[in-house]
Amino acid sequence: MKRKFSLAHLTVLQWTPPEMIYNAKLIGYDYVGIRSIYMGLPGEPNYDLSKRDRLYQLTKTALEETGVKIHDIELAKIEKGRDVLSYEPAFEVAAELGATDVISSIWTDDKDYYLDQFARLCDMAKQYGLFVNLEFVTWAAVKNLKEAKEVINTVKRDNTGYLIDTLHFYRSKVSLSELDDIPQEKFRMVHICDGPSEIPTNKEDLIFTGREGRYYVGEGAIPIYDIVKKMGEDVVLSLELPNLQYVRDYGYTEHARRCLETARRYFEVNDANCHCSHCN
Template identity: 50%
Template sequence: MFMEFQFSLAQLTVLNTSPVEIASMAADCGYDFVSMRQIYMGLPGEPDFDLAKNSTLMRETKKVFADTGIRLLDIELARVFDGMDVKKYEPAMETAAELGGKHVISSIWTPEREYYLEKFAEICDLAKQYNLTVDLEYVPIASVKTLAGTVDVLRTVNRSNAGLMVDVHHFHRAQDDVAELAKLPAEWFHFGHLCDAPGEIPAEKDEMTRILREERSYVGEGGIDVASIMNAMPPMPYSIELPNLKKVAELGYKEHARRCLETARAYCAGRVTGRKA
């Protein structure tokens, strides 16, 4: 069965690129979408390309979108953490809506269940004003780190614009079951994160974190059964989140981004159909 795959270029794949650069690169390489970091996290060495604070860069970004036809899929990252102010995410949501984006990624970094349920619900309610979904990503080094924990949040909060964003790396590291994934409501799935990684799960958190942030593999070149995970979910766009510092040093951002797309397309063809409705 032929399936038309749609792919986005994620910010973490080409981390230190401006919105203009990542959009131009995605278009040149043949991606359908771009996924941009518009919520500044203040990490060491992280550039701040907040379009809500830079009208010139916003204008230039809009021109790239108009000239190339590239589209915005999602923005990141609306984290839930202690002492947060949800309203601080609103400018980024305004930016996403203005650029035609559809989704905001969220993840949970505090262990207090009642608190994170309340704040995630607030993020959903704020995003709904901009016709955005909020897609909860579980991460093996975060507080909500499994499929079951994420399902608990979605069912409890019960917001119409809340979704589940599965990263195949995180799914594998959590040792989750594709049979459980296949049981979940189709309307929860808006897009996913695609990459590969060594099949052996690191025992140490530091090594887990290093691979997660710096050394993921091209799809089909690692040890994850990527196809089985994708086939447990409905057909949808995939954002290729594949940071690899060695490949970037060797190839440069653009060629790395191109190889990410080429390997993903080659792997998915004939292996992935997505679960039937």
């Protein structure tokens, strides 16, 4: 089968969107996922295309010249003090540039609030033809698949589904069987990376690996292939693999190339050895 690979912005966060797109073409990615919703985090570059006309034009030109597509934008956080309607300019620009998906996650324990906000987010996204992928994050308020299912099943919007990040899947101790009752059309993309077998017990160490120390696919203990196989052959494999040491060793371009090379090799080997019906 022909797997589709996307380069997630967190892997190469210092690259601007057009720089990402040109390099993704050179390296061999099919898509990019851009962080065009500015969160104001320490050291985070601002790639808000809705407020930076030149960056928008450069991004549009890069897409036209390369044929690489924007698959998704991030991050439409659900949190207190931020109305989801503030994301509309980013959604409008994403739709103009051909993106089809947006990533969201939930960072408040107020269930009534986050269910209302997430439903409103999905409704607004639908106006722009965007599918909302809810990601559970090990140190967030919605931190496992069970809690994500509750959100999806409660809001009942047809343009929403699940974004599994293999690191969070492993570290939130989700079982493979928990994926069995989810229709495959609810999985449009998956964040893939590997990680160590040990699961930290404190938030700081969880965050460190998540943002700075992920492994190349096949180098760690996460059953990535078994997870992805549950989602069907059309799921986009988005390489979210920030690792500051790898970047210091190789530079961003070589790191991004190694992300793709190791992932492709991993899936080629496992697809060749798989005996399920859609692999044969």
